[in-house]
Amino acid sequence: MRNWENNVRRVCPYVPGEQPKDKDIIKLNTNENPYPPAKGVMRVLKDYNADNLRLYPDPSSEELIKALADRYGVKSSQIFVGVGSDDVISMAFMTFFNSDKSVIFPDITYSFYDVWAEVYNIPYKTKPLDENFRINENDYICENGGIIFPNPNAPTGVYESLDKIEKIIKANPDVIVMIDEAYIDFGGESCIPLLKKYDNLLVIQTFSKSRSMAGARIGFAVGNERLIKYLNDVKFSVNSYTMNSLTQKIGVEAVKDESYFKDTTNRIIRTRERAKKKLLELGFIFPDSKSNFIFVSHPNKSASEIFCELKNRKIFVRYWDKPRINNYLRITIGTDKEMDTLFEALEDILSD
Numbered sequence: 001m002r003n004w005e006n007n008v009r010r011v012c013p014y015v016p017g018e019q020p021k022d023k024d025i026i027k028l029n030t031n032e033n034p035y036p037p038a039k040g041v042m043r044v045l046k047d048y049n050a051d052n053l054r055l056y057p058d059p060s061s062e063e064l065i066k067a068l069a070d071r072y073g074v075k076s077s078q079i080f081v082g083v084g085s086d087d088v089i090s091m092a093f094m095t096f097f098n099s100d101k102s103v104i105f106p107d108i109t110y111s112f113y114d115v116w117a118e119v120y121n122i123p124y125k126t127k128p129l130d131e132n133f134r135i136n137e138n139d140y141i142c143e144n145g146g147i148i149f150p151n152p153n154a155p156t157g158v159y160e161s162l163d164k165i166e167k168i169i170k171a172n173p174d175v176i177v178m179i180d181e182a183y184i185d186f187g188g189e190s191c192i193p194l195l196k197k198y199d200n201l202l203v204i205q206t207f208s209k210s211r212s213m214a215g216a217r218i219g220f221a222v223g224n225e226r227l228i229k230y231l232n233d234v235k236f237s238v239n240s241y242t243m244n245s246l247t248q249k250i251g252v253e254a255v256k257d258e259s260y261f262k263d264t265t266n267r268i269i270r271t272r273e274r275a276k277k278k279l280l281e282l283g284f285i286f287p288d289s290k291s292n293f294i295f296v297s298h299p300n301k302s303a304s305e306i307f308c309e310l311k312n313r314k315i316f317v318r319y320w321d322k323p324r325i326n327n328y329l330r331i332t333i334g335t336d337k338e339m340d341t342l343f344e345a346l347e348d349i350l351s352d
C-alpha cells in the first residue's frame with residue numbers, strides 16, 4: 001500500500017441496478033416507469049435552444065420549486081430540489097444527521113442509507129422489521145440521532161399507515177425524521193400534511209418513478225422553512241449549480257400535467273393488482289405492495305435460480321444476496337404486455 005492511501009476516504013459504494021445496453025430486454029429491475037414522461041416534457045426538449053447552455057442555470061431552481069409548491073400546497077420556502085432524491089437524501093444526511101448518537105433505520109431498506117452513513121461518518125443502527133416486513137414503531141422510540149425510512153419501504157413494497165408514522169415523528173421531537181416517499185404515488189398517502197403539525201419532519205420524493213423521469217434526475221424534499229434553509233446552506237457550500245437548466249424546465253412541465261400523472265400512476269396500480277393475482281396463482285408469496293414493484297418468493301424454487309432463468313430469457317428483475325432477503329426477487333411493474341411475457345416465462349421456469 002502507498003503512503004498516500006492512508007489518507008484516502010475508503011468506502012464500500014452503493015451498487016445500482018444493471019442498466020443493460022441491449023434494447024431487446026424486458027427491464028423490470030430498477031423500478032423505472034414503463035410509460036413516457038408528460039407531453040410538455042417532450043415539447044420543451046424538442047424546442048430547446050442550445051444557446052441557453054452558455055449560461056449557468058438558476059441556482060435556486062425557482063420555477064421548478066414554485067410549480068412543486070403549488071402542486072403540494074406549501075410555500076416555495078418549504079421545498080428543496082436536488083439531482084434525484086439520492087442527492088436530496090445525501091444532502092439531508094450531511095445536514096441533519098450531525099450528532100454522536102446513532103441514526104436509525106430498518107434492517108431491510110434502501111441500501112444507500114448505510115452507505116451515506118459510512119461516507120459521512122455518521123453512527124447508525126438498524127432495527128429489524130418483523131416477520132411480515134413491518135416496522136415496529138416502538139423500536140423508534142429510543143435515544144437516537146435521527147430517523148429515516150421509506151414509505152412504502154423498499155425493496156419490500158410494504159406501506160405503513162400515517163398513524164404509525166405520526167407516532168414515530170411525535171415521539172422524536174429533538175431529531176429529524178425523514179420519510180423517503182419515492183414510491184408514495186402508487187396508492188399510499190403522503191405524510192406532507194403532517195408538516196403542519198411537526199417541524200422535525202422532512203418528506204422526500206422523486207420524479208424517477210411516478211413521473212417517468214429517472215434519467216432526468218429530479219428529487220425534492222418538503223419540510224419546515226428552517227429545515228429547508230439549513231439544507232440550502234449545505235447545498236450552497238458544496239455545489240450551487242446542481243440542477244441543469246434544461247432539467248429544471250422539463251421538471252416544471254411534468255409537475256403541471258396532473259391528469260397525465262394520475263392516468264399513468266393509475267395504470268401502473270391496475271397492472272400491479274393484476275400481477276398480484278397472477279403471481280398468487282403461480283404459487284408466489286409476497287407482502288402486499290403499494291409501490292410499483294412486488295417483492296416475491298417461491299416455495300419450490302430459489303430466487304437466485306429464478307433470477308438467472310429470467311435473465312436467460314432477457315427479463316431483468318432485481319436480486320440481493322443478503323441476509324433475510326436472499327430468497328426474494330423484486331419485480332418492477334411494467335406494461336401489461338411486459339408483465340404477460342414475465343408470467344409466461346415464470347410459468348415455464350416453475351414447470352421444470
Ligand code: PMP
Nearest residue numbers: 084085086110150154182206208
Ligand atoms: N429512495 C428509494 C427508497 C429508492 O428506491 C430510490 C431509487 N433507487 C431512491 C430513493 C432514489 O431515487 P432517485 O435518486 O432516482 O430519485
